[in-house]
Amino acid sequence: MASPQTLAVVKQTVPVLETYGTQITTVFYQNMFAEHPELLNIFNETNQKLGRQQSALATTVLAAAKHL
Numbered sequence: 001m002a003s004p005q006t007l008a009v010v011k012q013t014v015p016v017l018e019t020y021g022t023q024i025t026t027v028f029y030q031n032m033f034a035e036h037p038e039l040l041n042i043f044n045e046t047n048q049k050l051g052r053q054q055s056a057l058a059t060t061v062l063a064a065a066k067h068l
Contacts, residue, residue, distance in 0.1 A: 021058030
């Protein structure tokens with residue numbers, strides 16, 4: 001279980017995630033695939049191109065931060 005301090009920090013990220021979540025996850029995937037191109041075949045290429053994967057991850061992280 002996370003400490004109360006850690007939970008508070010995560011909850012403080014909610015406004016940033018609401019505003020920039022998809023931008024953050026887009027950079028995350030770009031960096032991940034640049035460093036590990038072997039992972040490209042694990043993710044749906046169409047979902048990557050259309051931004052669906054990035055949005056799905058951003059939405060999931062935001063929900064987790066909001067509902068700790």
